[in-house]
Structures are given as C-alpha cells and as structure tokens.
Amino acid sequence: MPLPTIEWEGDINGRIRLIDQTLLPTELKFVYCEDIKSIWHAIKTLMVRGAPAIGIAGAMGVVLGVKDIQAKDTDAFLKELKQVTTYLGASRPTAVNLFWGLDRMERIARENKDTSVPEIKEALLQEALRIQNEDKIICRQIGENGAGLIKDGSGVLTHCNAGGLATADYGTALAVLFKAKEQGKHIKVYADETRPLLQGARLTAWELVHAGIDITLICDNMAGHVMKLGRVQCVVVGADRIAANGDTANKIGTYSVSILAKEHKIPFYVAAPVSTFDLSITSGNEIPIEERSPEEITNGFGKRTAPEGVKVFNPAFDVTPASHIAAIITEKGVIHSPSRENIQRLLGTSMR
Template sequence: MTLEAIKYENGKLMILDQLKLPLFLEYIKINSVEDGFRAIKEMNVRGAPAIAIVGCLTVAVAVQKKEFENTKELAEFVKTSFERLVAARPTAVNMTFASKIINLSILFLNNFHFLNLLSKLESEMASDVKTNKLIGDHGAAEIVKLLGDNVTILTHCNTGSLATAGYGTALGVIRSLQRENKLKHVFCTETRPYNQGARLTAYELVYEKIPATLIADSMVSAAIKEKRINCIVVGADRVAKNGDSANKIGTFQLAVVAKYFGIPFFVAAPFTTIDFNCENGDEIVIEERDSKELTEIGGKRIAAEGIQVWNPAFDVAPANLIEGIITERGVFKPNEIKNQIN
C-alpha cells in the first residue's frame, strides 16, 4: 500500500500534513484558494508535482463553491486563483505550466463547459502517477544499462509518493530498481534545514521496505568513498532549456562531488518541469525562506541570537555535471533538452 499525500473525492480535498511526519499521520482539509496557498507556502504539502496537483485541485474545490454567469467570469476566477497559488512557491514551474494549459482551454475551446474544467483539473492526479511510473522505469533501465546490477544509490530531499500523486520521480527510479531486483542499497540525506530526507524520504523507504540508510548532508563524500555509492539521483523543481536544474538546496554540491568521484548524477522530473522559456539556471528565481528554518528546531532556538541567516530553498546543478535528465518521455542528455520543445 502506497502513502497517499493527496486525497480528493466528490469535490473534497485533503492533504497529508507533511510537517507532522513522521510522528503523526494527519490530513488537512483544503476548502478555499487561501487554504491551498497557506498549505503550499508553509510546506504542509511540498514537491513540485504535488504542489501542481494540489493547486489544480484547490481550484477545482473553489470553483464548485461559486456560481459564474459566463465563461469570461469563470476564466478570470481561475486565472487569479492560479496566480495566487503560484506565488506561494515560485521556483517550481509545474503549476505554472498546468495553469496556462487550463486557462487556454477555458478561453479558446468553443465547447468548453464547467464540467470540462472540473474533469481537466481532477485528471491531474491519475496523469501524475502514470508519468511517475514511466520516469521510474526509464531511469532504472538507464542506470542498469550504465552500471549493471547491485546499484547503490544516493538521493536528496523527498521525491516519492509524498512529493507527487504517487510512486515518485527520483524515488520512483529507486522503486523501479527495487522491483527489478537491481537495487543493493539506498542512502538518503537528512536534507537540512527542513529535514525532508530524514522526516519524509526515510519514512517512505521504511514504509516500502526498501533497504536504506540515513546520513547527514555533510557525510556525502565520505559515504560515496566508504559505502561504494555508485549513482546519485535527485528530483527537480525547474529545468532550464540548457539542462541546468534547480532542486533542493544542497543539490549543486552533490553534482560536484559526483563529478569528483566519477559517478553518474541524474535528475528525474516530469517533462512539465522543463521551462523552455528559461535559457539557463541564472534565470531561475530562487525562493528564500524564513531564517527560523535554520535557527530553530521544533520551535526551539539552536543558533546564537543576532547571527545573520541566508536560507535559499533551492540551488542549481549545472548541465555539465548532469549525466542525464530522466522524464516520462525518456532519458536525455542536458544538451538534448532544447531539441525536445515540440
């Protein structure tokens, strides 16, 4: 049984409160656009695919609570709702992409009706699971082709069922390797300062009975050397046209370390994560978060009063350090991404 981060049925949306994991399994009801905004901003839900799905389903919930006199009024409400939700965490591109498709559908399909909108919004969950399974299988096949059996892999942050509608992206690759009996062991980083690796990925790996070990972010080089890690796979929140990939802070240094040790570094993400309007990583807007995420744990201060804090949520792994970008359409070299625009 797979963890459900998102539950939606009959116009009612609930999300698993990931701030309570792994100690408590609690769901939050999303009844409005503002509820969705807060849940995304405060990271009750996180992970680029999950954010996009929750965004779409939040709009689905909200439109069912209102009456619209015409398509123009509906389109304006959907547009402003998505703008509000996208603003909660601007680095991830997936929800922006979904909102553009949905807004265009409303404006330009002559036979577009209210039920068409609901169907489109609600279909995002099933579509995401299908996409993730393809990502997992493509990635596993590529890694086995490169490394053979007994893959010892390292991953960062959380990219599994808790970050998606199900199965996962980078963790989906790990699941597919496990299913094919090609996986020897997984190492997951704690992923400071928000500890998504320790709280969420470790939780998923134990839940799925995948052999795994948790390490501190500062242990990666030693772990690669001593534990014979031979591959790194991470997710992404935005991929530029040249292949530069933004992901959870700490990803850049993993790519550098992988290059030093001569092991492949893969990025796994849905095709919608690729931003063809973004030429390179320098153009990606990096979200900066509250200093308390670094200076406090569980509401208790651990850092000296008066110290300045810099807390970017993401960094960018340069394309020249990436072995391949794993998508549902296949695995591409970074320099091949720009040719996939159509």
C-alpha cells in the same frame, strides 16, 4: 502501493484531502482544504510539497477557487479565474509544475468559453483529476526508464524527497529505485537528511523503510565521505525546474552533491517529468530561487538553535549545471549529456 498524497473528494463542491507532510514521520495525518486560502497555506507551508504534487495541488486549488465565483457570463468568469491562478502562483515561485498546472487550467477554461459557467467549472474539475491521473502514469514510466541505469548491488545517494509523497503515486527519483527493486536488483540507498527541514530524514527514509529498501540515513555533510569510501555508485535526485540547457533547480544542497559526485567520477542523475522543463528559460541563472523564513534555521522544529538577532540566508533551492548531470530521466526517455540540443531532440519545441 503508496499512500495517496493528495486526493479530490466529491463533486465540484468537494474538497482536497492531503497528507500533512510537516508531521511525518511521527504522525500520519490527513488535512482537508475546502477553500483557496487553505490550499495556498498548505502549499506555502510544505504540507504538500514536491514539484509534481504542487502542480496537482495548484490545479485542484483552482477548482476550490472558482467554486464561489458568481459571474453570470464567461468573460467575467475568466477574469476572476485569472485572479485565482495569480494568487495560487504566489505560494511557491521556483517549482515550475505549479505554473504548468495553473496554465493548463486556464487553457481549459478558455477552450470551454462558449459553454456556461457551471460547465466550465465542471471542465476544470475534470482537468485537475486528469492531471493527477496522468502523473500516476508518468511516475511509473520514469521508474521504468531509469531503472536500467541502476546496476545490481549499487549504492545510490539521494537528496531531499522525490518519492510518492512528492507526486500523485510513485515518485520520480524514488520511482527509479522502486522499479529497480521490483526488477530484483539489490540496492543500498544513502539518504541525505536534507537541511534545514529534513525531508530526507523525515520523508525519504520513511518511504524507503516502508518499501523494504535498504536505507541508511546520513547528514548532508557526510555525502563526500561516503562517496570516498566507495559506497555510492550513482546519485539520483528530483527537480523543481529544468532550464532549456539542462541546468536544474532542486532542493538546496543538490549543487554541492553534484560537485562531490563529479569529483569522485560518480554519475549524477535527475529524474523528472517533462512538465518540469521550462524551455522559456535559457539557463539556470534565470530560475527564481525561493527564500524561506529564517526561523526554519534558527528555530528548527520549535527549538532555538541560533542566537537571537543573527542574520540568516535561507534559499530553498540551488541550481546544478547541466555539465554535472550525466542524464535526465523523463517519462519520454532518458536524456544523456543534457544540453539544449539533446533536450529538444527528445521533447521537441512544444514544451512550455
């Protein structure tokens, strides 16, 4: 059973407990967020990361943010709530699950507008817990739907971390692998280290070792060579935002992996909940790409590895075109050959 990445402790006046993922794999430490600034900082600095987990953190962050709102009437409360969600939304711009979670919280508040302010606060807490519990179910279903794509004896390449640490429970991309193992399939996973913050090395490798799955860690620039050697039969990655046409934003380096997979005729799969789809965006060209601190590259993990004054470009994500993706695995089913029509056929037109 995976460790709980993020949990709410107590009642409406409670706090968030989460694993500080910046310390893994050498130290397993829980940190506690008791106000909105601390959860904003946790999201921004990647103490909590992964699109579904960020959505949960954002929802719980709303509860922290409204604890001290003293508004007497609901109209005034809703105005202050909007300030809370706007503030939290500024923590990370690419992962659409964050905004999906914040939108859900705003909607619940509006639906309870005719009640008292304390009742709205309680409704918000219950909605945040509901989002967390739903994600646990969703992750298991993604694993169930995707495991059929993994053949016994396969070598699987993954990039970044889309396991239990990125969700409420079981992961997205790694859920597919966990379920395949439960079905008795023998798989060998190759995990890209995932520069510059090494989520593959620090997090994915840590999860898979503890799950008893055969895992080999490789540098990002080894992926093509491993494919050429015939050791990889498919690629499975997560996603942070998926456009209406199937273009997918994921951790930087994913696009390069998709090109390598296409060249070697290896199926490239994306595993993500339907909340990761943003149908208001027609293509990946419209997905905002977060740029992070130059120090993540020049001073990785506290040691300078580049000369002072060098210019740095540090996008956190890139976009893989739908034409490179064999299928998108969701809790509602598998979307083969992703396109606007195939996505809408499975999801309908009611998605955000």
